[in-house]
Amino acid sequence: MNVTTTDVVIVGAGGAGLRAAIAIAEAHPDLGVALLSKVYPMRSHTVAAEGGAAGVTKDNDSFDNHFNDTVTGGDWLCDQDAVDLFVREAPRELTRMEHWGCPWSRESNGRVAVRPFGGMKVERTWYAADKTGFHMLHTLFQTSLKYPSIKRFDEFYSTDLLVVDGRCRGVAAIDMRSGQLHLFRAKAVIIATGGAGRIFPFTTNGAIKTGDGMAMAYRAGVALKDMEFVQYHPTGLPGTGILITEGCRGEGGILVNKDGYRYLQDYGLGPPDPWPRKKAMELGPRDRLSQAFWHESRKGRTIDTPHGDVVHLDLRHLGEKLIDERLPMVRDLAISYVGVDPVHAPIPVRPVVHYTMGGIDTDIDAKTSLEGLFAAGECACVSINGANRLGSNSLTELLVFGARAGLGAARLAAGEGSHASETAIRATAAVARDRVGRLFRSTGGGESVVGLRREMNATMEAGAGIYRTDESLRRSCAVMNDIRRRYASIELVDKSNVYNTDLIQTLELGAMIDVAGAIIVSALERRESRGSHQRLDHEQRDDQSYLKHSLAHYVDGDDPRIDYRDVVITRSQPGERVYGGKAT
Amino acid sequence: MSERQVDLEILRYNPETDEAPAWRTYRVPCQEDWVVLDAINYVKDELDRTLSYRWSCHMAVCGSCGVMINGEPMLSCKAFLRDLPDRIRVEPLANFPIERDLIVVMDDFMAKLDSVKPYLVPREEKPIEDGEHLQTPAQLNKFKQYTLCINCTLCYAACPQYAHNESFVGPAALALAHRYNLDSRDVGRAAREDVVASNAGIWECSFVGACSDVCPHDVDPAGAIQQIKIASTMDYFKDLLMPGRGR
Numbered sequence: 001m002n003v004t005t006t007d008v009v010i011v012g013a014g015g016a017g018l019r020a021a022i023a024i025a026e027a028h029p030d031l032g033v034a035l036l037s038k039v040y041p042m043r044s045h046t047v048a049a050e051g052g053a054a055g056v057t058k059d060n061d062s063f064d065n066h067f068n069d070t071v072t073g074g075d076w077l078c079d080q081d082a083v084d085l086f087v088r089e090a091p092r093e094l095t096r097m098e099h100w101g102c103p104w105s106r107e108s109n110g111r112v113a114v115r116p117f118g119g120m121k122v123e124r125t126w127y128a129a130d131k132t133g134f135h136m137l138h139t140l141f142q143t144s145l146k147y148p149s150i151k152r153f154d155e156f157y158s159t160d161l162l163v164v165d166g167r168c169r170g171v172a173a174i175d176m177r178s179g180q181l182h183l184f185r186a187k188a189v190i191i192a193t194g195g196a197g198r199i200f201p202f203t204t205n206g207a208i209k210t211g212d213g214m215a216m217a218y219r220a221g222v223a224l225k226d227m228e229f230v231q232y233h234p235t236g237l238p239g240t241g242i243l244i245t246e247g248c249r250g251e252g253g254i255l256v257n258k259d260g261y262r263y264l265q266d267y268g269l270g271p272p273d274p275w276p277r278k279k280a281m282e283l284g285p286r287d288r289l290s291q292a293f294w295h296e297s298r299k300g301r302t303i304d305t306p307h308g309d310v311v312h313l314d315l316r317h318l319g320e321k322l323i324d325e326r327l328p329m330v331r332d333l334a335i336s337y338v339g340v341d342p343v344h345a346p347i348p349v350r351p352v353v354h355y356t357m358g359g360i361d362t363d364i365d366a367k368t369s370l371e372g373l374f375a376a377g378e379c380a381c382v383s384i385n386g387a388n389r390l391g392s393n394s395l396t397e398l399l400v401f402g403a404r405a406g407l408g409a410a411r412l413a414a415g416e417g418s419h420a421s422e423t424a425i426r427a428t429a430a431v432a433r434d435r436v437g438r439l440f441r442s443t444g445g446g447e448s449v450v451g452l453r454r455e456m457n458a459t460m461e462a463g464a465g466i467y468r469t470d471e472s473l474r475r476s477c478a479v480m481n482d483i484r485r486r487y488a489s490i491e492l493v494d495k496s497n498v499y500n501t502d503l504i505q506t507l508e509l510g511a512m513i514d515v516a517g518a519i520i521v522s523a524l525e526r527r528e529s530r531g532s533h534q535r536l537d538h539e540q541r542d543d544q545s546y547l548k549h550s551l552a553h554y555v556d557g558d559d560p561r562i563d564y565r566d567v568v569i570t571r572s573q574p575g576e577r578v579y580g581g582k583a584t
Numbered sequence: 585m586s587e588r589q590v591d592l593e594i595l596r597y598n599p600e601t602d603e604a605p606a607w608r609t610y611r612v613p614c615q616e617d618w619v620v621l622d623a624i625n626y627v628k629d630e631l632d633r634t635l636s637y638r639w640s641c642h643m644a645v646c647g648s649c650g651v652m653i654n655g656e657p658m659l660s661c662k663a664f665l666r667d668l669p670d671r672i673r674v675e676p677l678a679n680f681p682i683e684r685d686l687i688v689v690m691d692d693f694m695a696k697l698d699s700v701k702p703y704l705v706p707r708e709e710k711p712i713e714d715g716e717h718l719q720t721p722a723q724l725n726k727f728k729q730y731t732l733c734i735n736c737t738l739c740y741a742a743c744p745q746y747a748h749n750e751s752f753v754g755p756a757a758l759a760l761a762h763r764y765n766l767d768s769r770d771v772g773r774a775a776r777e778d779v780v781a782s783n784a785g786i787w788e789c790s791f792v793g794a795c796s797d798v799c800p801h802d803v804d805p806a807g808a809i810q811q812i813k814i815a816s817t818m819d820y821f822k823d824l825l826m827p828g829r830g831r
Contacts, residue, residue: 039638040690042735043646098716101704101767103724103731110718134645135731142702142760154694177683206640239617242643333643336662337617450629493633496600499684501628501636 006032013037014044016377016402017192018140023406025147049133050245052125053395055090074386075531079568093399119285160432164420168372172432179497187417188409195378201457215511223551228523229357234289236352238307249282290351312346366405376405387531445489518552595675621660637686647734657741677741700761705772730763739795755795755805
């Protein structure tokens with residue numbers, strides 16, 4: 001096993017990982033950074049974010065507004081000290097992106113333009129047409145090329161954190177090109193591996209979003225926080241699950257059922273007019289909109305298609321010029337993948353798994369409970385998103401907390417952080433080597449990656465979808481336990497070394513099984529309804545018992561152990577979430 | 585109605601066991617709205633676990649799934665079976681060494697991206713407190729098209745010059761240099777000129793335009809290269825007339 005010694009290892013080279021790398025390179029050019037990713041940076045799923053990034057910029061807006069929208073949107077499960085910090089840092093980080101060349105869309109006077117977004121009282125979403133994530137990712141990647149201290153290890157699949165003497169001191173990773181296990185010895189490690197949407201069958205998430213980093217931290221003893229909160233985006237294309245941005249509704253698009261009726265007015269989001277109107281109707285929060293779809297579907301008021309039922313997202317009244325200027329990708333995607341030109345016809349859409357609010361438990365400085373380990377971006381849970389993330393907060397989050405993770409790791413590496421000996425690193429990595437080695441040696445187990453993945457996908461959708469019950473969750477929990485046991489009998493078909501994607505998919509499935517277990521058990525134990533976690537058998541929010549973050553702790557071969565931590569409340573006491581006519 | 589059957593011929597190569605790449609045919613039952621990537625995924629999941637290829641977003645923005653489809657470089661996630669015959673040949677992108685199966689070596693492309701200094705070189709460092717640079721929509725529109733490159737490298741697979749001379753900086757990297765050169769916030773053009781206007785840079789392009797034809801996002805690298813040639817020529821003559829004023 002080759003060993004590379006550096007100061008900081010970053011796992012994941014999407015938005016958060018790149019931002020962390022740049023933060024380190026700028027603050028401490030003398031520190032070495034090893035940036036590992038299982039894909040080339042430009043392929044990271046930040047690339048697929050469309051609508052924009054939130055940050056207060058208008059004179060009629062304030063940090064308090066952004067704070068209140070975020071905390072209310074999160075159904076009071078956000079840590080308010082973290083949200084305060086987040087909203088204050090947001091405009092600075094977005095301005096920094098501008099200074100690095102991000103092609104933000106502009107007003108006629110040359111200022112950066114903003115658009116309205118769901119659950120936001122004032123328009124504050126910075127955007128680059130409808131390819132904001134793409135432009136942010138490429139701007140960060142290209143900017144990262146300026147810094148000689150950042151050394152990339154593209155197509156390295158990280159398997160394990162290397163913990164020596166109770167501190168995270170490195171990472172074991174498979175160099176996919178050679179198939180060899182490669183060890184990284186460092187003084188600090190940052191995980192920035194994104195979400196885990198691929199646990200579910202119908203998702204906006206790319207194939208790479210398999211929760212690898214979450215599982216790595218979880219197995220190393222760091223809790224996964226608030227995992228029961230999984231966001232369904234209300235508007236995905238049927239069949240493929242391709243994201244159709246909330247920016248469509250920000251620009252004035254409407255949702256109608258099979259009768260052409262704007263059904264959201266029946267779910268506490270109306271009245272429909274005047275439109276567009278902030279925090280009302282189609283600009284309500286994602287959890288409410290996806291839940292409204294579920295009810296419409298139950299009432300038989302949705303439209304049947306071969307890929308499940310849909311409602312219509314109608315943009316026709318926006319006109320071709322505005323659509324081409326601000327939503328060009330949406331037009332292209334709709335024409336290509338469902339044969340609908342939104343200039344002339346409404347787009348069929350349905351709710352689709354989009355985002356994991358939960359993740360690796362971190363504090364406000366992106367630090368985890370494991371000394372030397374930091375996490376940022378979708379894989380982490382600070383928590384600023386609480387029980388339901390507002391659209392356009394996540395692109396900003398990966399900048400704000402990516403930078404903080406970078407600075408924190410750099411401080412540690414430049415200060416009291418130290419390397420473990422190479423001998424200790426090699427000894428610790430034996431576990432990783434054995435785990436991978438076992439997969440190569442095992443024969444006759446008879447279980448397949450594809451079969452188990454399908455079963456997991458099906459049971460997660462059935463048991464832990466938009467609405468959940470004790471019964472549905474228990475059933476899925478039993479299935480997941482069964483899948484976890486059978487995973488041990490998986491047999492690799494491909495036993496070669498170079499780009500063995502059978503092996504990588506098997507390891508990814510292992511990560512997803514661990515993370516799925518945390519989702520299911522956390523959801524089972526939260527006997528209330530809050531934000532994206534809706535229980536048909538416990539319909540009310542219960543602040544008495546559950547104004548708390550859930551913490552899932554890994555238990556080898558068994559269900560996780562769940563405990564709780566109080567939410568940080570500084571100045572906004574839990575109240576009713578009000579949207580529509582009475583929204584303030 | 586019976587399902588459509590497609591014969592997917594995939595060029596396979598495992599460097600550990602194969603002396604040379606060889607074709608292998610898979611019969612795939614397809615749904616009418618499938619893209620070639622869906623058919624490749626079917627092969628991986630149902631027929632042959634040993635097939636290796638890159639993909640992620642399935643929405644034509646991550647740029648990882650480019651392959652040759654019946655001889656044309658395309659994103660497999662945006663190549664619809666409805667537009668293709670029942671016999672489909674899939675092979676790794678042309679002009680790149682094969683790593684394994686449909687996976688090609690990206691090192692040369694990554695180095696070329698890096699070589700053109702694809703980042704903003706500002707006139708002066710501006711403190712964050714001073715806010716954003718002003719840039720009108722018209723100024724943005726001057727370079728916006730060239731920001732849309734997803735680095736899928738289809739243009740390198742289509743480029744006859746790159747096929748002929750591997751040192752050619754190539755379409756995507758030159759278009760990206762042009763993107764920054766045209767940005768009203770940038771003053772880095774002179775620093776990029778060493779590579780861009782070198783023998784391996786713009787002058788190597790013979791303006792066949794194949795790069796622009798295959799670009800899935802209409803970036804038009806060929807147009808960018810022509811514009812750089814004109815600008816560089818202007819510089820040359822300006823410099824002759826007024827030494828030192830060319831840039």
